Amino acid sequence: MKRMTLRYIQLTIISLFFSAAAFAQPGTGGTVAEGIIAVVGENIILKSEVEGNFEALKRQYQQQGLTITKCEVVEDLLMEKLMLHHAEIDSVFVDEGEVDQNIDRRIQALVQQFGGDIQKLEQYYGKSVVVIREEMRDLMRNQLTAQRMQFTITKDVEITPTEVQEFYNSIPEDSLPLINTEVELAQIVVYPAVDPEAEQEAIDKLNELRQRIADGRSFSTMAILYSKDPGSAKNGGLYEGIKRGQFVKEFEAIAFNLQPGEVSEPFRTVYGYHIVQLIEKRGEELDLRHILIPPQISDANLNEARNVMDSIRSAIVSGAITFEEAVEEYSEDDGTRYNNGMLMNPQTGDTKWDVSNLDQAMFYAIQGLEEGDISDPSLWRDEEQKEAFRIIRINAKTEPHRANMRSDYGRLRSIALQEKQSKKMADWINEKIAETYIRVNNNYYNCTFEQNWENESTASSRR
Numbered sequence: 001m002k003r004m005t006l007r008y009i010q011l012t013i014i015s016l017f018f019s020a021a022a023f024a025q026p027g028t029g030g031t032v033a034e035g036i037i038a039v040v041g042e043n044i045i046l047k048s049e050v051e052g053n054f055e056a057l058k059r060q061y062q063q064q065g066l067t068i069t070k071c072e073v074v075e076d077l078l079m080e081k082l083m084l085h086h087a088e089i090d091s092v093f094v095d096e097g098e099v100d101q102n103i104d105r106r107i108q109a110l111v112q113q114f115g116g117d118i119q120k121l122e123q124y125y126g127k128s129v130v131v132i133r134e135e136m137r138d139l140m141r142n143q144l145t146a147q148r149m150q151f152t153i154t155k156d157v158e159i160t161p162t163e164v165q166e167f168y169n170s171i172p173e174d175s176l177p178l179i180n181t182e183v184e185l186a187q188i189v190v191y192p193a194v195d196p197e198a199e200q201e202a203i204d205k206l207n208e209l210r211q212r213i214a215d216g217r218s219f220s221t222m223a224i225l226y227s228k229d230p231g232s233a234k235n236g237g238l239y240e241g242i243k244r245g246q247f248v249k250e251f252e253a254i255a256f257n258l259q260p261g262e263v264s265e266p267f268r269t270v271y272g273y274h275i276v277q278l279i280e281k282r283g284e285e286l287d288l289r290h291i292l293i294p295p296q297i298s299d300a301n302l303n304e305a306r307n308v309m310d311s312i313r314s315a316i317v318s319g320a321i322t323f324e325e326a327v328e329e330y331s332e333d334d335g336t337r338y339n340n341g342m343l344m345n346p347q348t349g350d351t352k353w354d355v356s357n358l359d360q361a362m363f364y365a366i367q368g369l370e371e372g373d374i375s376d377p378s379l380w381r382d383e384e385q386k387e388a389f390r391i392i393r394i395n396a397k398t399e400p401h402r403a404n405m406r407s408d409y410g411r412l413r414s415i416a417l418q419e420k421q422s423k424k425m426a427d428w429i430n431e432k433i434a435e436t437y438i439r440v441n442n443n444y445y446n447c448t449f450e451q452n453w454e455n456e457s458t459a460s461s462r463r
Helices: 003-009 016-022 047-063 070-089 096-113 118-125 129-154 161-169 196-214 219-226 249-255 299-318 323-330 360-366 409-435
Strands: 036-040 043-046 182-190 238-243 267-269 272-282 285-293 352-354 378-381 387-398 438-440
Touching: 036 047, 036 070, 043 047, 043 070, 047 070, 070 129, 070 409, 070 438, 096 118, 096 129, 096 238, 118 129, 129 238, 129 409, 161 409, 182 299, 182 323, 182 360, 196 219, 196 272, 196 285, 219 285, 249 267, 249 272, 249 285, 299 323, 299 387, 360 378, 360 387
Parallel strands: none
Antiparallel strands: 036 043, 036 438, 182 352, 182 387, 238 285, 267 272, 272 285, 378 387
16 A cells, blocks of 8 residues: 555644654754745745654654655645645634643653653753643644544545455455464453551651641652652652643542642542642642652562462363453453453554564563463553553464455455545545645755645635
8 A cells, every 4th residue: 555545544644742742853942944845725834844843753764664755744744734724714623622632641752751750851852841832732733633624524434345345356465464463362460459557658658748848848859759650750749731631530639629839638549649739720720749659569469469360370271260250250450351351452443463562561471372371470560550460361363464354354444444535535635736725845855746736726715
C-alpha cells in the first residue's frame, strides 16, 4: 500500500506528540523564520513549521527504519490546512476542554522523557511549562480540528465481506502483508497484601510532615525530600492547571474542597497516601502541591503473593481448577478478570499481539512457551506502578505467515476499509483543491506532489 494513501486517512502522521516537541525546539526562544511555504485559504505554512516537524518526525521514522522527506511534510501540512479551511466553512470545531486534555497528556509525555523532572524539561527548551502549554495551544487545536474534519468526511464509509474478499483477491500473493508470530494471552494477577502497620506508618509520616509544614517548613522542600511521586517530587510536588477528570476521584474530592494555602489531612488513593496543599484556585482549575507516601510492601508480603500464585498455577496444571475458574475466583486485575483474563491489544482493539511489540517483561515471561502453556509467576507493575505477581497463559499462537482470509480477516478488513476511506479522502481533497485558493512557493523545496496543489482559484473561495 502506498505511503501517500495511508496519509489520507492517517493525517496524524504528523502526530500531536512530535509536533508538540517540534514547536519548542531548544534554543529558539520562540522566534521563527518568516519564510512562507504555502497559503491555503487564509492559512499559511511557514518554513519554520516544516523544518520543526521534519526534525521531530525524522527521529521517529529512523527508529522504525523508515525515511521521510521535507516535501512529504509539506504535503501533510497542506492537507491539514485544507481541512482547517473547510472545517471553518462547515462549522466543525473542537471543545477547548478537549484541547486542554490533549495538551496535558502531551506535557506529561514530554516530562516523562526527562525522567519526570519538569525543571529539566524547562531547562532543555529554555521556557517554562506554562509558556510551553500556551505555545502548544493553537497547534493542538488545529490538529484536533483537522482530525475531526477527517472523521466527518469518512465516518459513513462501510465495507462488506464481499469487498474484503475482492480486496484480498486483488493483491498479488507475494505482496500480501507478512504477519509476524502472534499470540493471544490471558492472565491471572495477585497483588501482595499490605500490612496495617505499613499503612499506619505512611499515615504517621504524612502527619509528621504536615506538622512540620504548619511549623513553617516549606511544603516544596518536604515534597522534594520525601514524596514518592516521580511526576512531581523533584518539582516540589507542584501540579499546575489541574482540571476535573485529570486525577483519580479521591484525590479531586479533597483538592477541590481546599482553601488556598490549606493543607489536607492524609488520605488514600490507589497510589498510596497523600497530603495536598492548594496554592491557587481559578474557577474549576487548580494549582497545588502534594506529597505521596505509598505503604511499604515487605519481602514477606511479596513472598506470600508469589506462593499464592504458585499454588494457583499448580491447581490449574493438575486439573483441579480451570484457568477461567481461577481467573474468576482469584484474579485481582479489574481490567481482565471479567473477560476470562484475556488481554486486549489497545493498538489493534483485538486479542492478538505481535510478539515483537510485547513489552520486555511480557516477552520474557512467555518466551519458549507454546499454545496452552502457562508461565511461571513473574513480578509485574501495573499502570499505577503497583507491584503484583501474575501468570500468563498462551491461548493461541500463530507462526509467521502471509496474510490469509481464514486467519487474518480482521486485519485484512481493516486494511481494506482504510483503502476505501483513503479513496473517499482523495476524492474530497481533489474536489476541495479545485475550489480553494492555494498557492505553493516552490522556491524553498521544489517539491513534486501526488496531488496538484498548484491552484489559485477565485477570491470568492477565500473564506
